[in-house]
Amino acid sequence: MKIFSQRNREAVAAYLFILPAFGLLLLFILNPMAQSLITSFYDVNLISDQRSFLGMENYQHLLNDASFYQSLGNSFYFAILVIPIQTALALTLALLVKRSFPGVGVFRTIYFIPFIISMGVASSIFRMMYNKEAGLFNVILDGIGLPVLPFLSNPDIAMIGIVILGTWKSMGFFMIVFLAGLNNIPNDLYEAAQIDGAGPIKRFFSITLPLLKKVMAFVIIITTMDALKIFIPIYVTMAGGGPAGSTRTAAYFIYNHAFQHMDMGYATAAAFIFFIIILIISLIQMRVLRSDVEY
Amino acid sequence: MLNVIKVMLMTVIAFIVLLPVSWMVLSSFRLEEEIFKFTELGYHLLIPENWTLQNYRDIFSENQRPLDRYMLNTLFIAVTGTFLGLLVNSFAAFSFAKMRFPLKRSLFVIFLSTLAIPFEAIMVPQYMIIRDFGWLDTYTALIVPQIVWAFGIFLLVQFFSDIPRSLIEAARIDGASWLTIFFRVAVPMSWPAIITLGIITFVGKWDEFLWALIVISDDAKQVIQIAIASYSLETYTSWGMVFAASTIASIPTMIIFLLLQKYYIQGVTTSGIK
Amino acid sequence: MKKILVVISIVLMSVLFIACNNDSATDGGSEDGVVELSFWRHEHPEEEAALRNLIESFEEEHPNIKVNMEIQTDYETAIRTALSGGTAPDIMQIDGPTLASYAENGAILPLDEYYERDGGKDDLLDSVVESLTYEDQMYAAPLNDASVAMFYNKKLFEENGVELPPTEAEEAWTWEEVLEAAKQITDAENGIYGWQPSMGGVQPGEAQVFSLLPYLWQAGGDIVDEDITTASGYLDSDESIRALDFIRSLYHEEGVAPIEQQEDPFPNGVLGISVVGPWEIAYLENEFPDFVFGEDWDIAPLWRDSEQVTPNGSWNMAITSQSDFPDEAWLFIDWVTGEEGAKVWYEKTRNLPARESTMEAFEDLNSHPMKIFVDQAREYAKPRPVTPDYIVISQTFGDLFESVVINNSDVGTAVEGAVEDINNVLAE
Known part of the structure; x- marks a missing residue:
């Protein structure tokens, strides 16, 4: 009986802790999401106050829209490339700068700098750097005798250009997330392993990686969501999904239909199909990485 | 030895990471006509020819x-x-x-x-x-x-x-x-x-x-x-x-x-x- | 325990309730008889200065009206969200190709009654009026018109011994003549190209489409029929296909056009011929003072084929249907875009006028190089299709151009897909 009321009291305290966050979530995010969901069943123009009910028509139309599938394909292509590359590089950087030595702060700060440049400006800079004739990136490649990479005008490699930009921009942030995680691994574990004769590689796979599991789960799930939603570089670096539409992602599709075509019903329907896909992927990832909340 | 390699690797990464940022920062000290002027590998690709604070005054x-x-x-x-x-x-x-x-x-x-x-x-x-x-x-x-x-x-x-x-x-x-x-x-x-x-x-x-x-x-x-x-x-x-x-x-x-x-x-x- | 939960729920609900009912309209009301008009526009320092000037004189003339101009960064997103949320200004700046969709959705008011009452419409160029008329009603007043011409690097022409192009609009070069010059200028090994036939190069956007649609018209083709019901027989006509294939060949067999070039290729001396509008003159003069007009570069009329056609349409002013003061809004619009306002506008901005009276009033509009644009606007201008579906048509056409040029694909096959896409949209 006493235990029961103890648990009960814990539950109430827990709800109180969550209440401010949940109240704000309800008001500013779930509520707009619900309204967008309703919009997706209507024919509604962004700038018009008229709307007519369509039922599932927007959804049916989308499922027959080749350009929608193409945009989903582009989003997934980008995500599949960027997730392993970015995560591996971020972890490598974290391992390189985790221990204290003179000057390490400078390296940490340098690796973190790209993250504090705004995405819009970074995307413009990369657009200029990628220029086939005069961009810094290609001038250097050409100067050291390598073939130039025309990311901006070759549809086959354009997405690689976005992968490089995305990784450059975000790896510093995930580096500090990994650093925070590495910080939680007690040093005596490594010392004990070393006494047992474990080499650095063995120590990495038997201590670091398993103990970073929760952080790793966070990094992978968040990178997946961010990657699938990528928009600004598509809009700026690739000037709106170019060359020849090869970088039009799902988020670009949604933006284009909502704010260019002003077809709000169609855009929100696309957003909800996309939402369901991302959610399912994230839930599978959570299951696989078994990074659940404690019970 | 291992540490030397490590620091060298870190330095190389730092240079690569900094390249776009340095180009941005250094270009902010150029006049508009100079920003896209240099298209060959060389000193002035990064370093301004005529340094100016005009952009900072303007903003x-x-x-x-x-x-x-x-x-x-x-x-x-x-x-x-x-x-x-x-x-x-x-x-x-x-x-x-x-x-x-x-x-x-x-x-x-x-x-x-x-x-x-x-x-x-x-x-x-x-x-x-x-x-x-x-x-x-x-x-x-x-x-x-x-x-x-x-x-x-x-x-x-x-x-x-x-x-x-x-x-x-x-x-x-x-x-x-x-x-x-x-x-x-x-x-x-x-x-x-x-x-x-x-x-x-x-x-x-x-x-x-x-x-x-x-x-x-x-x-x-x-x-x-x-x-x-x-x-x-x-x-x-x-x-x-x-x-x-x-x-x-x-x-x-x-x-x-x-x-x-x-x-x-x-x-x-x-x-x-x- | 339950009590606490109940209390929490009540608090939460009441917060939501209070918040939801805190509906405060911040519209420019008419306290003490002064009407406040809000006016939104996009970023442009010179035009902003001209408008401040015009607002000042307007407020002197109409002491009971005050105009608040707000400059919006990323204007289209801002104005569309505001229209959607019922918080739109009284007066909005509107770009030609978007007019029909704003009109169709009831976001802006027709101006015909005002024009009938106050006059001033006859003075406007016919092609401009046509570009602002949707379903027989005129929905916006033009600030100015736009056109494009052939900007050429005089030095490159002279160095290669190429005859210079004409200065009179009626003597415009044909595609073949331009191509001939472009071939002689092109020096691909050194990154120098003769001709960029698309405004701003190969990159998505309305600028590209604005400069490319004229090729279809010049060849005798079109993108859709006159009544804007179908693309079949127009975009896939022999004439249109010939035009598109000609453009494609410039990037491939002829090798005179670059798919990608450095920033500002024209003033940096690596592009012989580009296609831009009068706004570029000020840009080149301000940003590239060493690249001198008349010496290093010059302007010739836009090229022609079997027909001579040039594009038109620019920024305009419209009254939103959310405005509480449409009559006052019109007074301001008429002040800015009417005969006298248009002259001030030209003096300060040097934009191609939309009014015959302005064209006659200024000496420099009747001499080189502005005369080229003026003559083109008077004689050869053709508006883009005025339809709410224009945005989709434009994107489809841009995609078609890019895929044909970048992938060097067969034009005949590529237009089929584009025709189908456009027909689908028009059928809805």
């Missing part, structure tokens, strides 16, 4: 859009937003990570699912709410709707859940309230994670563009990214001013990061590991 002397005013606006929004965000999100994260209550999993999934919706899809209804509250053209509109952030909750949950339950049980037996446990046990043990969240929240606020664009139309209340974007016109862009303003704008965050990064140094002293 601070613009009558319509003085950059310092916008920096202060953004600083206010970023600091307030980060503080409130840390409080609200860490409360929720603590509860998800360490407390037992019904519907926990479902609630957590609801929170997490809000990260899966592209902002462009909910921007208009969110705007309507702000309009109905009469918050258009106020700082409140830039702060309050974004306090709760499932990303931050998710991040902190991963770190809070590493805190041993036994520690919390012990505190409970000593009669500590949950609030005390949160502030005395959970927070001190998770500084690196909280600092990380603080930095990214701050950077996110500093980066605010689209939302500020639609809820703020009063020039005096505008944020820094809008000012930077305003140097891009329909027919051409003053890249020198964009770069100068971006350089100035990244300084505050860089200083904050430099000051706070001591929290990422492993707490226990290292010994015997080379």
Whole structure:
């Protein structure tokens, strides 16, 4: 009986802790999401106050829209490339700068700098750097005798250009997330392993990686969501999904239909199909990485 | 030997990472006509031929859009937003990570699912709410709707859940309230994670563009990214001013990061590991 | 325990309730008889200065009206969200190709009654009026018109011994003549190309489409029929296919056009011929003072084929249907875009006028180089299709151009897909 009321009291305290966050979530995010969901069943123009009910028509139309599938394909292509590359590089950087030595702060700060440049400006800079004739990136490649990479005008490699930009921009942030995680691994574990004769590689796979599991789960799930939603570089670096539409992602599709075509019903329907896909992927990832909340 | 290789590797990476940024910073000291002039590998590809502070003078002397005013606006929004965000999100994260209550999993999934919706899809209804509250053209509109952030909750949950339950049980037996446990046990043990969240929240606020664009139309209340974007016109862009303003704008965050990064140094002293 | 939960719920609900009911309209009301008009426009320092000037004189003339101009960065997103949320200004700046969709959705008001009452419409160029007329009603007043011409690097022409192009619009070069010059200038090994036939190069956007549609018209083709019901027989006509294939060949067999070039290729001396409008003159003079007009570069009329056609349409002013003061809004619009206002506008901005009276009033509009644009606007201008579906048509056409040029694919096959896409949209 006493235990029961103890648990009960814990539950109430827990709800109180969550209440401010949940109240704000309800008001500013779930509520707009619900309204967008309703919009997706209507024919509604962004700038018009008229709307007519369509039922599932927007959804049916989308499922027959080749350009929608193409945009989903582009989003997934980008995500599949960027997730392993970015995560591996971020972890490598974290391992390189985790221990204290003179000057390490400078390296940490340098690796973190790209993250504090705004995405819009970074995307413009990369657009200029990628220029086939005069961009810094290609001038250097050409100067050291390598073939130039025309990311901006070759549809086959354009997405690689976005992968490089995305990784450059975000790896510093995930580096500090990994650093925070590495910080939680007690040093005596490594010392004990070393006494047992474990080499650095063995120590990495038997201590670091398993103990970073929760952080790793966070990094992978968040990178997946961010990657699938990528928009600004598509809009700026690739000037709106170019060359020849090869970088039009799902988020670009949604933006284009909502704010260019002003077809709000169609855009929100696309957003909800996309939402369901991302959610399912994230839930599978959570299951696989078994990074659940404690019970 | 291994250390030498390591430092060399780190230096090479640092150069690669810095290249785009240095190009931006150095180009901010060029006149407009010089920025795209050099197209061959050489000294002037990075280093300006004629150094000038004109771009910096321009961004601070613009009558319509003085950059310092916008920096202060953004600083206010970023600091307030980060503080409130840390409080609200860490409360929720603590509860998800360490407390037992019904519907926990479902609630957590609801929170997490809000990260899966592209902002462009909910921007208009969110705007309507702000309009109905009469918050258009106020700082409140830039702060309050974004306090709760499932990303931050998710991040902190991963770190809070590493805190041993036994520690919390012990505190409970000593009669500590949950609030005390949160502030005395959970927070001190998770500084690196909280600092990380603080930095990214701050950077996110500093980066605010689209939302500020639609809820703020009063020039005096505008944020820094809008000012930077305003140097891009329909027919051409003053890249020198964009770069100068971006350089100035990244300084505050860089200083904050430099000051706070001591929290990422492993707490226990290292010994015997080379 | 339950009590606490109940209390929480009540608090939460009441917060929501209070918040939701805090509906404060901040519209420019008419206290003490002064009407406040809000006016939104996009970023442009010179035009902004001209408008401040015009607002000042307007407010002197009409002491009971005050005009608040707000400059929006990323204007289209801002104005569309505001229209959607019922917080739109009284007067909005509107770009030609978007007019029909704003009109169709009831976002802006027709101006015909005002024009009938106050006059001033006859003075406007016919092609401009046509571009602003949707379903027989005129929805916006033009600030100015736009056109494009052949900007050429005089030095490159002279160095290669190429005859210079004409200065009179009626003597415009044919595609073949331009191609001939472009071939002689092109020096691909050194990154110098003769001709960029698309405005701003190969990158998505309305600028590209604005400069490319004229090729179809010049060849005798079109993108859709006159009544804007179908693309079949127009975009896939022999004439249109010939035009598109000609453009494609410039990037491939002829090798005179670059798919990608450095920023500002024209003033940096690596592009012989580009296609831009009068706004470029000020840009080149301000940003590239060493690249001198008349010496290093010059302007010739836009090329022609079997027909001579040039594009038109620019920024305009419209009254939103959300305005409480449409009559006052019109007074301001008429002040800015009427005969006298248009002259001030030209003096300050040097944009191609939309009014015959302005064209006659200024000496420099009747001499080189502005005369080229003026003559083109008078004689050869053709508006883009005025339809709410224009945005989709434009994107489809841009995609078609890019895929044909970048992938060097067969034009005949590529147009089939584009025709189908456009027909689908028009059928809805």
